[in-house]
Amino acid sequence: MIRTLSQRVAVRLPFSVQQRQLLLYWLVLLIPLPLAVYTIGLGRYPIAPGEVIDALVRFVVDPPEAGAQPDLVYNVVTRIRLPRITAALLIGANLAVTGVAFQGIFRNPLVDSNILGVTSGAGFGAALALLLSAGAGIVQLSAFGFGLLAVLLAYSISRLYYSAPLLVLTLVGILIGSFFGSLTSVLKYIADPLDSLPAITYWLLGGLTDVTLADVPLLAIISLAGMVFMWAMRWRLNVLSLGDHEALALGLNPARLKLLIILFSTLMTSVAVSVGGVIGWVGLVIPHAARTLVGPDHQRLIPATMAMGASFLLVIDTLSRTLWATEVPLGVFTGLVGVPLLLVILRINKTGWK
Amino acid sequence: MLEARNIHYAYVADQPVLQGVSLTVPGKTVVYLLGHNGCGKTTLLEILGGVRAPQRGEVRLDGQNVHHLPSHQRAQRVGLVPQLHIPVFAYTVRELVLMGRTPYLKLLGTPGRADYEIADEAIEQVGLSHLRHRAYTDLSGGERQLAMIARGLAQQTDVLLLDEPTAHLDPRNQRLVLETVVALAEQSVSFVISSHNPNSALLYAQQVIVMKGGRVVADGSPASVLTEDTLSHAYDMPVEVIYNADRVARAVMPRRTNGANSHEHHVRVF
Numbered sequence: 150m151i152r153t154l155s156q157r158v159a160v161r162l163p164f165s166v167q168q169r170q171l172l173l174y175w176l177v178l179l180i181p182l183p184l185a186v187y188t189i190g191l192g193r194y195p196i197a198p199g200e201v202i203d204a205l206v207r208f209v210v211d212p213p214e215a216g217a218q219p220d221l222v223y224n225v226v227t228r229i230r231l232p233r234i235t236a237a238l239l240i241g242a243n244l245a246v247t248g249v250a251f252q253g254i255f256r257n258p259l260v261d262s263n264i265l266g267v268t269s270g271a272g273f274g275a276a277l278a279l280l281l282s283a284g285a286g287i288v289q290l291s292a293f294g295f296g297l298l299a300v301l302l303a304y305s306i307s308r309l310y311y312s313a314p315l316l317v318l319t320l321v322g323i324l325i326g327s328f329f330g331s332l333t334s335v336l337k338y339i340a341d342p343l344d345s346l347p348a349i350t351y352w353l354l355g356g357l358t359d360v361t362l363a364d365v366p367l368l369a370i371i372s373l374a375g376m377v378f379m380w381a382m383r384w385r386l387n388v389l390s391l392g393d394h395e396a397l398a399l400g401l402n403p404a405r406l407k408l409l410i411i412l413f414s415t416l417m418t419s420v421a422v423s424v425g426g427v428i429g430w431v432g433l434v435i436p437h438a439a440r441t442l443v444g445p446d447h448q449r450l451i452p453a454t455m456a457m458g459a460s461f462l463l464v465i466d467t468l469s470r471t472l473w474a475t476e477v478p479l480g481v482f483t484g485l486v487g488v489p490l491l492l493v494i495l496r497i498n499k500t501g502w503k
Numbered sequence: 504m505l506e507a508r509n510i511h512y513a514y515v516a517d518q519p520v521l522q523g524v525s526l527t528v529p530g531k532t533v534v535y536l537l538g539h540n541g542c543g544k545t546t547l548l549e550i551l552g553g554v555r556a557p558q559r560g561e562v563r564l565d566g567q568n569v570h571h572l573p574s575h576q577r578a579q580r581v582g583l584v585p586q587l588h589i590p591v592f593a594y595t596v597r598e599l600v601l602m603g604r605t606p607y608l609k610l611l612g613t614p615g616r617a618d619y620e621i622a623d624e625a626i627e628q629v630g631l632s633h634l635r636h637r638a639y640t641d642l643s644g645g646e647r648q649l650a651m652i653a654r655g656l657a658q659q660t661d662v663l664l665l666d667e668p669t670a671h672l673d674p675r676n677q678r679l680v681l682e683t684v685v686a687l688a689e690q691s692v693s694f695v696i697s698s699h700n701p702n703s704a705l706l707y708a709q710q711v712i713v714m715k716g717g718r719v720v721a722d723g724s725p726a727s728v729l730t731e732d733t734l735s736h737a738y739d740m741p742v743e744v745i746y747n748a749d750r751v752a753r754a755v756m757p758r759r760t761n762g763a764n765s766h767e768h769h770v771r772v773f
Contacts, residue, residue, distance in 0.1 A: 256591045381611045388605050397554045400578025400606035445592040
């Protein structure tokens with residue numbers, strides 16, 4: 150059972166639980182945009198928020214013609230930082246909302262969208278392409294494809310067993326994930342230790358250093374489509390989280406809905422991993438944090454999770470590129486920050502699982 | 504009117520759970536379903552509710568085959584309140600009851616003002632208004648059961664199937680739930696209630712169906728069904744029915760294994 154922070158401390162605070170959750174909800178939704186504008190200005194070449202806004206407005210309303218030589222601020226804002234920050238927002242929202250969707254349909258607060266092996270599959274796909282010295286585009290495509298393949302395998306294999314479909318699917322997902330993890334280890338073992346091994350290792354740690362404007366369109370299309378889908382599922386996820394039996398009794402088709410949710414989640418996670426590498430913990434930490442703030446109702450939880458995931462990854466990415474002269478890989482940082490954060494949240498909630 | 508004809512079901516081949524069950528539930532009626540553990544009550548309710556398809560036979564609601572209706576239409580007409588509910592996420596009572604409105608929502612819709620009003624009214628009917636905004640994971644077993652029944656009421660169906668609705672309730676809450684049920688049955692809804700309590704059937708049922716080993720062994724008015732012979736046969740143990748001065752059955756009691764109920768030896772009538 151997961152209780153929210155506001156449900157626990159209801160007696161001590163002045164507003165009612167409902168008012169407080171509503172207030173926090175809108176607060177959480179409003180954070181990403183100003184945060185993005187502020188963090189674009191941060192870095193080796195600091196830019197004031199006013200200038201950032203000016204450059205962004207020009208980028209949208211009046212972009213300089215091809216061949217023209219725009220000023221330095223405009224270049225830094227739109228060519229270097231905007232793609233990276235857009236990617237951080239989209240990937241963060243992606244990983245967080247698929248986490249909340251998976252926790253809902255698996256009725257398990259300890260899973261995220263990686264439970265069916267998508268990240269391990271994508272990692273293998275990227276490592277394979279890197280081993281063959283493929284270009285950045287091929288690496289992304291291979292990661293995306295193998296991410297989908299891993300989940301497809303897990304889903305199809307689990308259909309061969311009769312009992313407790315959800316449990317079998319989880320188990321097979323973990324097995325497929327481990328299998329692709331072993332395959333990746335094989336690739337690392339045979340990789341050239343001076344050339345492709347560092348590339349594979351670095352990719353697997355995750356990071357947005359190499360994101361360019363060209364990476365954004367596919368990521369944006371799949372992410373936005375996925376987020377719209379998840380938002381459309383916001384009521385159904387409430388009912389699905391009660392279990393198949395009750396969802397059926399309330400007139401839903403849980404098998405079909407869960408398949409759709411798994412499909413969209415896998416597309417979203419695959420595209421996120423293909424651009425940003427393996428970034429763990431967002432899909433587990435953010436849903437818990439969001440539930441603590443706005444409650445378990447997916448009508449608010451879905452938008453709140455997207456906003457919080459976007460903000461979280463943006464902050465982590467900004468820290469990773471500004472704290473030290475060399476960047477700390479993003480996947481390392483999300484773990485270093487995310488795990489203590491999750492421990493704190495669980496402590497606040499005094500979560501009593503049975 | 505809900506009619507089941509010759510329902511057969513087996514979870515494992517050669518181990519039938521239901522072997523040709525037929526029954527009729529007229530409108531505005533409270534029907535009790537009695538029978539030993541494992542006699543197929545829950546399976547039968549799931550089949551009647553359209554959640555599980557029978558392997559043979561059919562269920563008709565006002566002439567329409569329940570299993571051929573689109574699922575949201577079926578859920579607008581037959582509701583099923585399950586026996587045990589294991590909560591994972593701490594929805595409030597109101598959020599839980601609102602989920603009963605799901606069959607009425609458009610494809611991408613969420614509950615509107617009217618749905619909230621119906622949910623609040625259902626919560627009021629089971630006497631949980633003061634707990635409306637509490638997490639239902641924090642409620643007692645009985646209160647949680649009441650919340651689940653409120654969700655069934657919010658579903659506004661013609662027939663509501665309750666699987667052991669009073670199993671975790673104290674006598675006062677049992678009375679609250681069952682009198683709510685009787686009042687609603689007088690208005691519009693029919694109830695099928697599975698239970699291990701023949702005394703509740705005596706008090707509240709208009710029709711009692713007794714099952715044994717996947718078959719119906721008795722079906723009729725409480726007076727005709729709740730007899731010592733029928734119940735002793737159904738539960739495979741000696742049962743005593745206690746009548747009042749007007750020969751109306753008032754209580755059903757098991758007999759102790761070692762002959763007569765032992766306290767009778769010590770009571771002298773002066």
